[in-house]
């Protein structure tokens with residue numbers, strides 16, 4: 001891959017498609033059911049045309065912001081994504097190091113293929129750990145204690161995994177975790193020899209944060225969805241969230257909320273932030289695009305709660321639109337995974353650099369010298385319907 005030829009997130013997607021065997025690429029790229037929500041997550045940004053304002057001093061554009069207890073160089077977070085070993089042998093530490101280099105917050109999933117201690121050792125940058133509550137409730141409090149000891153800035157609790165989403169691409173490609181050579185996937189492994197060679201060199205796909213507690217995982221034959229269905233606790237309520245928030249006692253986000261009423265509940269149980277998200281269109285197809293939920297949620301929770309929009313963010317102008325609607329920051333998953341798959345740490349480094357440049361340029365072109373300057377004045381009033 002000639003990294004200097006990759007100019008935007010879609011270029012990285014195409015590069016990832018060339019590198020990854022089909023089961024891995026489609027697990028990364030796909031969504032649930034008809035993938036309507038997946039497509040709408042990005043399409044929805046077109047519903048918010050910008051009205052820039054000019055002749056201000058824009059000689060210096062400051063993209064820094066304070067969020068989730070950390071200083072960030074741009075209002076951009078790397079969303080938690082499980083099992084990064086599927087996409088590249090350099091896995092989570094490579095992504096965390098690249099994020100730290102750009103001063104961005106990295107989030108590590110419970111289902112990562114690197115332990116939270118190893119990620120902390122790899123990167124001194126801003127970090128968040130993402131929790132799924134397992135039936136083994138002891139694990140949750142263990143996560144809280146370990147994240148504290150390892151120096152994480154924030155925790156987030158993902159709440160939209162009450163069942164595994166219906167991801168039909170994974171059924172068609174025969175996706176398995178850990179990956180296995182099967183008759184149906186054989187040709188796609190053979191035609192992606194780079195990835196397959198690294199599989200033979202380093203085939204440690206353990207879910208490092210939970211492996212010590214899950215005998216089922218050690219044997220490793222389970223698909224992700226059956227793992228979710230058998231190991232996660234689907235009886236979790238707001239009372240349980242409140243207990244985790246209290247035990248943590250620091251910046252805390254509830255991830256996977258779209259409803260303003262839920263955002264008010266999150267605030268009332270003590271969360272400091274919401275990650276407005278539909279899990280990248282991988283869970284409930286038909287769910288609203290996160291960007292459409294920002295303004296109503298801001299109106300419901302007031303000015304103090306931190307709102308982070310997660311899903312479909314692919315361009316710097318998307319970030320400006322999110323800020324203008326009332327978000328404090330955006331977060332994204334697939335773009336950095338495409339970059340990891342394309343070229344490991346160097347790929348993520350390049351992609352994040354492009355994105356931060358786009359944010360700076362889009363802020364300037366909108367007439368904003370700071371993140372805080374991007375307000376609702378940037379949004380065109382309702383346009384008349386076209387008949």
Ligand code: FNR
Nearest residue numbers: 028079080081082109158279280311312332333334
């Ligand atoms: C995810 N996502 C996710 N979310 C989470 O809370 N815990 C997790 O383990 C994962 N795992 C995961 C794996 C993969 C391959 C993807 C693509 C996504 C969802 C993720 O945090 C985020 O919500 C979406 O990726 C946002 O949408 P975009 O940016 O991918 O469009």
